[in-house]
């Protein structure tokens with residue numbers, strides 16, 4: 001295990017998505033499924049005319065992190081745009097290159113391409129700098145084989161792994177029954193191609209061997225006590241993004257149960273497409289309000305100064 005020291009930690013960002021800040025829901029929020037449908041459409045539209053907006057967003061995001069006192073970041077990059085700016089920055093942490101896809105063969109090709117890229121980038125890692133990891137996006141967007149192969153490779157090669165899991169009710173319903181909110185986006189993730197396992201999202205990842213790679217699990221709102229025990233037993237960590245969860249109407253992560261079970265919990269802002277700012281101190285203030293009476297302010301603010309531990 002490696003301990004990445006930091007002053008303030010923002011454990012979950014997508015810096016390249018700053019150019020999609022107009023999609024961030026207002027006070028009333030927006031349901032998760034229509035929001036992610038709009039996000040994917042907007043991202044494709046930008047990609048079609050070049051990657052420059054993503055690169056500019058990554059650079060601006062790094063400046064915002066440094067201005068807010070952040071020394072360590074966990075960033076996910078689907079386009080690769082934030083990799084070079086982060087490696088060249090004064091930040092420490094991990095940039096996770098993302099893979100997804102429900103079609104088994106094209107998803108495996110995508111994974112091979114990511115593995116080659118990560119192998120090449122890892123030669124440039126420096127002590128105390130930014131490491132390169134793999135993000136396997138989420139249970140609703142990735143073929144199970146992607147989880148099996150990707151997590152086994154991360155474990156064998158000591159590559160940090162990150163997965164979004166248990167974020168929305170739609171995701172929970174999809175895995176339990178094969179139905180629910182994602183039926184509104186039949187052609188976006190092709191969720192009908194994979195049979196529902198009939199279990200919780202965290203149990204699904206456990207069955208696929210993902211927890212053995214001690215991943216950083218993002219969100220974990222839709223979890224029960226058995227899921228929390230699974231996360232704790234595996235030594236996985238959780239990134240908590242309460243403002244994004246509120247604006248996407250996902251619910252409240254049971255922070256007090258996570259902490260009682262000994263789970264390592266970090267705070268993260270998520271992207272500007274679902275968060276009003278990249279200032280994780282504002283995330284801590286929101287968490288303090290959300291968990292008032294259940295978790296002490298001292299315990300909440302301590303999460304800002306937690307060390308990021310990865311494989």
Ligand SMILES: [Zn+2]
Pocket residue numbers: 012013014076164218270271
């Ligand atoms: Zn995210």
